[in-house]
Amino acid sequence: MSAERVVTLEELDFLATGAWILGTGGGGDPYHGLLALKALYAEGARVPLIQADTLADDAMVGVISQMGAPVVNLERTADPAMTMKPVVMMERHFNRRFDALMLSEIGGGNSIQPFLAAAKLGRPVVDADTMGRAFPSVFHTSFAVGDLQSYPYALADIRDNEVMVMRCENWLWNERIARKILVEWGSRAFSCKAPRTGREVKDWGIHGSVTQAIEIGRALHTARLRHEDPIAALLTQQNGRALFRGKVIDVERRTTAGHLRGVCQLEGLDDNRGEHYSLEFQNEFLVGRHDGAIEVTTPDLICVLDSVSGEAVGTERLRYGQRVTVIALPSPKLFLTPKGLAHTAPVAFGYDFDFVSAFPAAGI
C-alpha cells in the first residue's frame, strides 16, 4: 500500500458495499452518503487516502462521524455541509487546521461521512478507524480501550445548534451526554470526536479499515460480474465463516434512547433446513443463537447478507421473507485483549455471559 493515493470513483461503490457489511447490521445504510460523495466527485473532488504510519507524531487528526438511530437515516439524506460543521467548530476551538480526517467507524454510513467533509475541506482521510466495524457508542472504540482522553468533542445538528463538550468524566459520560443531545435533536447529530495526535492514531487506530472495506466491496462486485458466489468470495478473502442460511420469519424492533434494539428470527434453508437462528441487536448484531445455543457474540463481526447478492442487510431493513446468510468475520485483535473485551464483549452491552467466538482457533 503506497503512503498516499487518491480514492477513485469506482472505489466509492466498493467502499459503500464493504462498509455496509462491516457495519454488522448497524452504522446505517451508506447509500445517501455515497450519492452525496459521488456528486462531489462529479464536481471534481478527489479525496487522498493516507496510511496511518505516515502521520507525524504531532499531526492533528479529526475523527468524524454521524450519530443517530439508523431508522432516522432512512428518511434523511446526507449533506456534506452538515458533516463539515463540527470539523469547523473544532478547528475554530483549537485555532488549528486538521492535518487529516479519520473515521470513527468504518461500518455503514460513517465510512462515507469523513470523505464528505474531506472532499469539501480538501483534506486527506487516514486509512483507519476506531472500531473496524460499527458499534453503538464511543465506549466501544479502540481509543476508549486505549484510555485516551475523550474530550473535547463537537456536535452539530441540521438547525443552528452547536455544542462543544469540553470535558467529560469518562467515555461512558461522553456517550451519555452526546446521546441525550442527539435524541433531543431528532436522533441525528454530526460529530467531531476528540482530536487525536498522529502518535495516538498510529498506536490506537484500527489500521487499514478503509482499504479492507474497499477490498470487500471489490470482491463482491467482481464475483457477481463473473457469476460466482459473492459470499464465498468474501469469506475466502476475509477468512470469514458462514454460520446460517435461512429466511427472516420475525423481527422485533424498537427505537429507544437513540438506538435501534430488537431481535430477528430466522428459519433454516438449504443445509440449515429445520434449524433456527436468532440475532439480537442494538443497532449492530450482538449475539447469534443457533437452535437456542449461543454460537457467536460481539466483538466477532456478525453480518447478515442477502443470500444472492451478498449485500449487507441492516438491522433497520430486516423484514419477513428475506433470504439471508449469517456470517462471522474476525474481530480486530485489539478487542480480543482483556481490556478490549471489557469494552466490546457481551458484558459491555448488559449481557451476563462472556464472549463466544466463531473463531475459537484465534485463541482467546
Place this chain on the structure above:
Amino acid sequence: MSAERVVTLEELDFLATGAWILGTGGGGDPYHGLLALKALYAEGARVPLIQADTLADDAMVGVISQMGAPVVNLERTADPAMTMKPVVMMERHFNRRFDALMLSEIGGGNSIQPFLAAAKLGRPVVDADTMGRAFPSVFHTSFAVGDLQSYPYALADIRDNEVMVMRCENWLWNERIARKILVEWGSRAFSCKAPRTGREVKDWGIHGSVTQAIEIGRALHTARLRHEDPIAALLTQQNGRALFRGKVIDVERRTTAGHLRGVCQLEGLDDNRGEHYSLEFQNEFLVGRHDGAIEVTTPDLICVLDSVSGEAVGTERLRYGQRVTVIALPSPKLFLTPKGLAHTAPVAFGYDFDFVSAFPAAGI
C-alpha cells in the same frame, strides 16, 4: 442607592428570605446557598453590589444560575466551587475576565449562586436579574424578551463534565438542549448563560431586584421583631395583594423533564372559610383559581407564605395541613408588554387562556 456598596452579613439573611418569596414557589430553597455564602463571609469575603447603570457599555457580565428540579436541591448542599466552574469555562473561552456577575433569577436559591462565585472570584454582583422572580426556563427571561443572543453558554456538573453550547437556533432550543443535559446529570447543573455587555444589562436587565429581595426580607424580619404581621408589612412595602388564607388539603406533585409540576389545593380559613383555592405550578406557581375561577396567573408573582412567619413555602415543600396565605405581587413592567406576555403569560406554559392579573388597575 449608591453606585457600589458591600452586601453586609446581616443582609444575607434578608436576601435569602426575600428571594425565596420572589421565587413564587420555585427557584429552590436558598438555605443551602445561604449557609455556604455565610461560610465565605466568615472567612472574610464581602461581595460588592453595583448598580446596572454604572456598568460601562462594553463591560462583560456573567449571568449565573444553578439549574435543576427543586426537589433535588433538598438533598444536595451548595458548593461555591461548582458555581464557579461554568464562570471559569466562559472566561477561558473568551480569554477575558468578567467585569461583574449578575443573577439569572432573583427568585429562590439562584439569588445566592452568583454571590458564591463572586465571593470566590472577587467580583462585584450587579443589582439586577433577568426575571424579577423565578421562572422555569431561559425562555421566560427579559433577555429572551429582548431577543438578545442566547449563546454561548456553559454548563458543568458535580462530576468532571463540562459543556459549552456554542450556538443555538433560538431561546427554546437553548432551553431544550440544556434541559436534556441537566436531566442526564441528575437534574442539577451549574450554568453561565450567554455573556452580556453592560449596554445589554442596562437595556434589558430587571434592575434593582437584589435590593428588592433584601428589602422584602428586612420588612419581614423587622415586623417579626416588633410582633407585627409580617405579611401585612410585605404587602404594604411591595404594593401586593392578599388573595387567600387557608390550609393545604392536597398536593399532587411529579418531577418530569427536570421540572416539578403539580397542583395544590387549599381550604379557606378566617375570612375565606368555606372557600377553596387551587394553585397550579411548574416549579413556580402559574395559576391561582378561587372557587374554580381564575383569579391570578403568571406573570403576576403568586407567592405562598406561611401565615404566621411570612416565610415562603416552595412548591417542593407544600404539605397537608400547612396554614398559608396566597398573595400576589406586581410583575416587572417588561413582562406586561405584548412581547413580554408572549414569553411569560399562561400561553407560554401551554395553557389556552390569557393573563389574568390581580392588579387590573395596572392596565394591561
